[in-house]
Amino acid sequence: MSHRTTAVSIAACLFAVVVGAAPAGAQDDPPRTAWGAPDLGGVWDFRSITPMQRPEALADQEFLTEEGAAALEQRALDRLNDFLNLPAQRTEAGTNVDRRPDGGNGSYNHTWLDQGLQAVGTRRTSLIVDPPNGRYPAMTPEGGERAAARAAHRRAQPADSWLDFSTYDRCILGFNAGPPMNPSAYNNNMQVFQTPDHVAIMTEMVHTVRIVPLDGRPALDPGFLQWSGASRGRWEGDTLVIETANFDPRRQWRSTSGSMRLTERLTRVDADTLLYQATVDDPETWERPWTYEVPMLRLEEDMWEYACHEGHHSMPLMLGGARALEAEAAAQQ
Numbered sequence: 189m190s191h192r193t194t195a196v197s198i199a200a201c202l203f204a205v206v207v208g209a210a211p212a213g214a215q216d217d218p219p220r221t222a223w224g225a226p227d228l229g230g231v232w233d234f235r236s237i238t239p240m241q242r243p244e245a246l247a248d249q250e251f252l253t254e255e256g257a258a259a260l261e262q263r264a265l266d267r268l269n270d271f272l273n274l275p276a277q278r279t280e281a282g283t284n285v286d287r288r289p290d291g292g293n294g295s296y297n298h299t300w301l302d303q304g305l306q307a308v309g310t311r312r313t314s315l316i317v318d319p320p321n322g323r324y325p326a327m328t329p330e331g332g333e334r335a336a337a338r339a340a341h342r343r344a345q346p347a348d349s350w351l352d353f354s355t356y357d358r359c360i361l362g363f364n365a366g367p368p369m370n371p372s373a374y375n376n377n378m379q380v381f382q383t384p385d386h387v388a389i390m391t392e393m394v395h396t397v398r399i400v401p402l403d404g405r406p407a408l409d410p411g412f413l414q415w416s417g418a419s420r421g422r423w424e425g426d427t428l429v430i431e432t433a434n435f436d437p438r439r440q441w442r443s444t445s446g447s448m449r450l451t452e453r454l455t456r457v458d459a460d461t462l463l464y465q466a467t468v469d470d471p472e473t474w475e476r477p478w479t480y481e482v483p484m485l486r487l488e489e490d491m492w493e494y495a496c497h498e499g500h501h502s503m504p505l506m507l508g509g510a511r512a513l514e515a516e517a518a519a520q521q
Contacts, residue, residue, distance in 0.1 A: 218455075218456035219456065221382060221384075223384045225382065225384070225423065226423075226426045226428070226455075226456045227382070228380045228382060228428060228454055228462060229381060230379065230380065230486055231378070231379045231487040231489060231490065232377065232378050232379070232464075232484035232485065232486060232487060233377050233484060233487040234369060234370075234371050234376045234377070234378070234464065234482045234484045234485075235306070235371055235376040236304055236306065236307065236308050236371040236376075236482060237260065237261070237264050237304060237305065237306060237307055238307045238308045238312060238313070238314065238315055238371075239314055239315070240314065240316060240480060241314050241322060241324060242313045242314035242321065242322030242323055244323075246313045246322075248321070249313055250312065250313060250320075250322065251310070251311050252311040252312075252313055253311075254311070256311075257307045260307055261305055261306055261307060264303075264305045265305055268305070300374060301373050302373070302374040302375070302376065303371065303372070303373055303374070303376075304371070304376070308482065308483055309461075309483055310483060314480075315371075315480040315481065315482055316479070317465075317479055317480060317481050318477075318478060318479040319476070319478060324474065325474045325475050325476045325477075326474070326475045327443075327473060327475070328471070328472065328473060328474065328475055330445075330472055330473075331445070331470075331473035331474060334473070338443065346510070347506060347507055347510035348510075349507070350503055350507065353499075353503070353506070354440065355438070355439050355440070357498055357506075358503070359394060359496035359497075359498060359499030359500055360394075360439075360499070361394060361396065361416070361439055362375065362391060362393025362394035362494075362496075363393070364376060364393055365393040365394055365396045366391070366396075366416075366466075367398065367416055367417060367432055367450055367452065368452060368466035368468065368480075369391065369466075369482075370480070370482070374393075375391075375392040375494055376392075377391070377392040377487060377491055378390065378391045378392065378484070380454075384402075385401065385402050386399060386400065386401055386402060386403075387399075387400045390491070392491045392492060392494055394496055398416055398419055399419075400419045400420070400421040400430050401420060401421065402422060402423070404422070405420065407433065407434075408434050410434065413434055413435065413436040413437075413446065414434055414436060415436050416432075416435075417432040417433055417435040417448075417450065418432065418433060419431070419432040420432075426455060426456065427453050427454065427455045428453070428455075429451065429453055430450075430452040430453075430454070431449070431450070431451050431452075432449070432451075433448075433449050435448050435450075442473075443473055444468070444470050445472040445473050447471065447472045448469070448470040448473070449470070450466065450467070451467040451469070452464065452465065452466050452467075453465040453466075457483070460485060460486040461485060461486070462483075463481060463484070464481060464482045464483075464484050465479060465480070465481040466479065466481070467479040
């Protein structure tokens with residue numbers, strides 16, 4: 189993994205001004221390319237401590253007050269400082285890399301983590317904007333059964349082979365790289381490149397690159413599956429609309445099926461803000477589509493190398509550890 193800031197500099201970011209997303213009708217004319225399209229190019233930071241779902245305690249509260257957002261950010265800063273003051277502890281095998289059960293540091297300390305310390309500039313209580321309650325819609329019976337079956341398999345057969353590990357553990361995909369992209373523990377950055385007939389989106393996490401044609405070519409045959417799906421883009425006014433299908437269901441993103449259809453919208457709100465919206469439509473998993481949005485902030489830095497070592501170097505150790513545990517259990521019978 190890569191990191192770009194120390195815990196001290198992250199803490200200082202708490203006091204930076206966050207640029208909120210203005211309504212589309214109120215935005216200034218966005219910067220444009222030489223051929224007249226909105227200029228989406230550059231590196232964009234989508235860190236946020238705003239949760240994907242609205243906490244149940246907030247019920248119908250769509251937005252935080254200014255004081256509420258400040259309190260949320262202060263709690264994140266306090267939590268970081270509490271971690272910094274914990275005594276050194278040895279890592280235990282099999283624990284979460286980001287956090288111990290008691291809330292302390294996991295195998296990765298907070299030099300490596302980079303969730304940010306700020307809520308989205310709009311002060312929304314959730315990234316989900318539809319359904320209006322800010323929460324995931326209900327799962328279909330089929331979707332619930334699929335999610336339960338996968339969870340049961342992970343408990344019973346976590347390491348029979350490399351195929352039992354997630355695409356994230358195997359360094360095939362990044363857990364926040366998408367599509368769709370969503371804030372997570374670290375590497376919350378993407379870079380956009382443009383030509384008149386193509387857009388390329390590269391995420392810092394695992395350096396996934398999507399090439400999005402804008403030339404009106406037909407969709408791929410439904411049987412041709414890809415880890416990141418097959419994307420087709422078009423401009424609707426100043427908004428880039430990207431429709432993606434043909435997802436390989438083995439990626440298991442939030443229990444989705446191979447029938448998932450994704451619509452992303454990228455709008456350059458101002459010089460420093462790119463509004464990212466994603467609508468997930470998977471009738472085999474959820475009873476209705478749902479949409480979330482993240483205002484991404486322009487980052488005046490290059491992307492850093494992401495070195496995912498777990499799947500490249502640690503797989504023999506993880507599988508070997510599972511075989512050792514099995515042998516130990518068999519010897520005790």
